[in-house]
Amino acid sequence: MNNYKKWFPIFVGPILLAFLMVVIIPMIVGIYFSFTDWNGITNTPNWVGIENYIKAFSDEKFGDAFKFTASFAVVSVFTINIIGFGLALLVTKKMKISNFLRSIFFMPNLIGGIILGFVWQFIFTKGFASLGSIFGWSFLEGWLSTTATGFWGLVILMSWQMSGYMMIIYIAAIQSIPDSLIEASQIDGANGLQKLRHIILPLVAPAFTVGIFLSLSNSFKLFDQNLALTGGGPYDSTQMLALNIYKTAFTMNKLGLAQAKAVVFLLAVAVITVTQLYYSKKREVEM
Amino acid sequence: MKRSKKVLALAVIFLLVSTMFLGACSNDTADDTKEPQTDENSEGTGDELAEAEVDIFQFKVEIAEKLQEAAREFEAENPNVKVNIETVGGGDDYGAALRAKFQSGQEPDIYNVGGPQDVEDWMSKLEDLSDEPWVDQALDGVLSGVTVEDKVYALPFAIEGYGFIYNKAIFEDAGIDVADIKDYSSLESAVKELDSKIKAGDLEDDYPLLEAVFSYPAKETWVTGLHTSNVALSQEFDSSLDSFDADKVAFEHGDGLKALIDLQADYSPYADSKAKLNAVDYATQVDEGIALERVAIIQQGNWIYGGVNDIDENVAQKLDILPMPIAGAKEDSIPVGVPMYWTVNKNSEDADKAASKAFLNWLYTSEKGKEYVVNEFFFIPPLKGYDNLEPKDSLGQAVKRYAEAGKTTPWVFMGYPTGWGMDALGVEIQKYFAGEVTWEELISNSQAKWEEMR
Numbered sequence: 001m002n003n004y005k006k007w008f009p010i011f012v013g014p015i016l017l018a019f020l021m022v023v024i025i026p027m028i029v030g031i032y033f034s035f036t037d038w039n040g041i042t043n044t045p046n047w048v049g050i051e052n053y054i055k056a057f058s059d060e061k062f063g064d065a066f067k068f069t070a071s072f073a074v075v076s077v078f079t080i081n082i083i084g085f086g087l088a089l090l091v092t093k094k095m096k097i098s099n100f101l102r103s104i105f106f107m108p109n110l111i112g113g114i115i116l117g118f119v120w121q122f123i124f125t126k127g128f129a130s131l132g133s134i135f136g137w138s139f140l141e142g143w144l145s146t147t148a149t150g151f152w153g154l155v156i157l158m159s160w161q162m163s164g165y166m167m168i169i170y171i172a173a174i175q176s177i178p179d180s181l182i183e184a185s186q187i188d189g190a191n192g193l194q195k196l197r198h199i200i201l202p203l204v205a206p207a208f209t210v211g212i213f214l215s216l217s218n219s220f221k222l223f224d225q226n227l228a229l230t231g232g233g234p235y236d237s238t239q240m241l242a243l244n245i246y247k248t249a250f251t252m253n254k255l256g257l258a259q260a261k262a263v264v265f266l267l268a269v270a271v272i273t274v275t276q277l278y279y280s281k282k283r284e285v286e287m
Numbered sequence: 288m289k290r291s292k293k294v295l296a297l298a299v300i301f302l303l304v305s306t307m308f309l310g311a312c313s314n315d316t317a318d319d320t321k322e323p324q325t326d327e328n329s330e331g332t333g334d335e336l337a338e339a340e341v342d343i344f345q346f347k348v349e350i351a352e353k354l355q356e357a358a359r360e361f362e363a364e365n366p367n368v369k370v371n372i373e374t375v376g377g378g379d380d381y382g383a384a385l386r387a388k389f390q391s392g393q394e395p396d397i398y399n400v401g402g403p404q405d406v407e408d409w410m411s412k413l414e415d416l417s418d419e420p421w422v423d424q425a426l427d428g429v430l431s432g433v434t435v436e437d438k439v440y441a442l443p444f445a446i447e448g449y450g451f452i453y454n455k456a457i458f459e460d461a462g463i464d465v466a467d468i469k470d471y472s473s474l475e476s477a478v479k480e481l482d483s484k485i486k487a488g489d490l491e492d493d494y495p496l497l498e499a500v501f502s503y504p505a506k507e508t509w510v511t512g513l514h515t516s517n518v519a520l521s522q523e524f525d526s527s528l529d530s531f532d533a534d535k536v537a538f539e540h541g542d543g544l545k546a547l548i549d550l551q552a553d554y555s556p557y558a559d560s561k562a563k564l565n566a567v568d569y570a571t572q573v574d575e576g577i578a579l580e581r582v583a584i585i586q587q588g589n590w591i592y593g594g595v596n597d598i599d600e601n602v603a604q605k606l607d608i609l610p611m612p613i614a615g616a617k618e619d620s621i622p623v624g625v626p627m628y629w630t631v632n633k634n635s636e637d638a639d640k641a642a643s644k645a646f647l648n649w650l651y652t653s654e655k656g657k658e659y660v661v662n663e664f665f666f667i668p669p670l671k672g673y674d675n676l677e678p679k680d681s682l683g684q685a686v687k688r689y690a691e692a693g694k695t696t697p698w699v700f701m702g703y704p705t706g707w708g709m710d711a712l713g714v715e716i717q718k719y720f721a722g723e724v725t726w727e728e729l730i731s732n733s734q735a736k737w738e739e740m741r
Binding site for chain 1: 383409721
């Protein structure tokens with residue numbers, strides 16, 4: 001115990017210092033700036049009280065971005081985790097190419113968001129269009145030019161990128177299920193679906209907590225893919241929160257207002273993800 | 288087996304960590320420049336400059352390399368001065384990066400501003416350049432956007448012009464005489480004639496890819512919201528200072544603007560489903576449009592020359608510029624203006640400031656500097672005294688031709704409220720194409736935004 005006390009500051013100290021310097025202090029400075037009319041150039045901004053917050057809440061586009069982000073997050077949390085879990089089930093079957101498939105499915109996660117955005121922009125606008133004209137399917141043409149196709153474009157891109165990562169988490173969880181439990185259920189006569197429903201899913205629940213948390217917070221904070229794929233277009237209808245904040249800051253030069261939006265954003269994401277964690281935790285079963 | 292895995296893991300960790308450090312360091316090494324070559328026999332620029340180091344933070348990626356070369360030559364003539372150049376491209380990104388640069392305490396000595404709004408924002412960091420020799424040589428109007436209370440704060444990069452860039456050969460083969468195109472109605476009839484010939488397949492043999500007259504990139508809100516709108520609003524405001532001071536926008540030539548936008552949409556490949564124009568971007572319009580002879584006319588500026596030239600030199604030679612006419616206004620001209628300006632940081636040390644001014648002066652007024660500006664940067668000079676240096680590209684020549692004939696209108700979009708052109712009007716135009724708003728709503732929404740953002 002004594003040892004613990006002696007070592008604690010030595011191990012925690014450096015990280016704590018770094019954390020203070022790059023996260024906590026900038027956050028406090030940021031909160032201060034959200035009450036000013038800072039334009040990013042001079043360091044002596046004027047105090048304007050809660051004016052920025054009033055503006056942020058009365059900003060229609062910010063509200064639209066919030067709605068768009070929320071619906072995107074809901075849909076993509078489902079698709080990412082369902083696909084990720086499906087892939088995990090697939091590659092934990094004893095197949096010869098399992099390891100190969102794992103690398104393939106994980107690969108998209110290693111590519112940067114900006115590059116992915118441009119690659120998929122090409123696929124959606126050029127690839128889809130030429131497929132559409134070959135087969136005469138008009139729904140494949142003009143992708144990303146409407147709100148709906150922009151939305152589904154983002155969902156497809158994110159599912160493709162994130163599912164592989166979630167797959168890794170689910171693989172670990174599935175592999176940690178003792179064989180004895182599976183065998184016992186087989187002896188009791190459970191079929192594949194029953195095994196999944198009553199043995200695997202409950203025991204993988206902790207992984208779902210993590211998976212849903214990661215995909216939820218990532219979807220809310222999405223920036224690069226949004227910027228590169230649609231850039232908020234058409235007519236800013238696919239603009240997500242982070243992009244809206246960025247544009248407020250660097251296109252409109254209203255850094256104070258952007259900072260206020262960022263604080264609102266931080267609180268919203270925190271509340272949503274903490275609520276999710278609380279409820280998911282409750283569903284987990286102990287072995 | 289275990290052991291080798293451990294070694295592998297260690298190697299991977301080492302690699303990752305070292306790339307992190309390398310990545311962090313490369314920023315510093317990138318702008319490390321060679322020691323100035325001290326040439327005892329160089330003539331110098333007259334006044335001996337004191338020991339100084341000039342840090343330039345600029346945004347034009349296209350000239351980055353040649354600017355380095357120019358800087359080396361300047362160093363050779365002025366052995367006491369060292370010039371460091373850092374380039375960050377793009378519109379928004381430059382503004383953000385410049386702010387970060389100033390915030391971090393590494394203030395550059397020379398940097399770029401874009402117009403009246405920038406001048407107001409950065410006023411506390413701008414050196415008064417009114418006494419510089421190039422001020423007197425400036426062409427009419429190029430300094431108006433950066434002059435406050437009779438003091439000049441910046442040196443224009445270049446002048447640029449845009450209009451309807453068209454492919455001369457296609458027009459010739461279609462039997463349309465461009466000399467007749469002087470106003471909106473003659474433009475419209477020429478477009479209709481060309482369109483009917485394309486649809487009838489008359490031009491298919493020579494131009495197999497040609498599919499429409501126009502390509503209009505509604506995705507690029509700077510093309511629609513800034514450039515197209517400027518044609519109408521420059522009839523309403525006399526200069527960017529005028530639009531900068533205006534509390535309201537009337538859209539006096541709103542109908543003419545509508546006609547120009549509709550013309551480009553109706554004779555594009557997406558005439559039947561205009562919402563798809565909202566996915567057309569710069570690359571589709573230029574690289575896969577005019578450069579491949581897929582379309583005959585696009586609304587763009589002389590800056591596209593290099594890109595088209597890289598794709599097809601023959602096509603680049605065939606390009607010329609048609610006026611952008613607003614019916615009932617000045618119809619035979621193109622908008623010409625200054626995209627960006629050089630400024631000197633007021634808070635730099637005196638020796639650095641003097642060297643910075645000397646460098647800008649050398650670049651734009653000395654014979655060697657002029658050579659760089661015209662033949663290496665492909666700029667159309669904003670100053671007088673470049674008589675023996677002609678632009679070498681077809682579009683630069685076209686812009687110069689309009690400028691010399693006085694057939695120009697100013698760029699007033701530099702004075703729009705920050706973000707209005709692209710994020711209000713440009714977005715409204717996208718909504719208009721998508722059928723979300725009518726033209727009347729577009730006008731009233733944009734007017735309301737202007738007043739709100741002022």
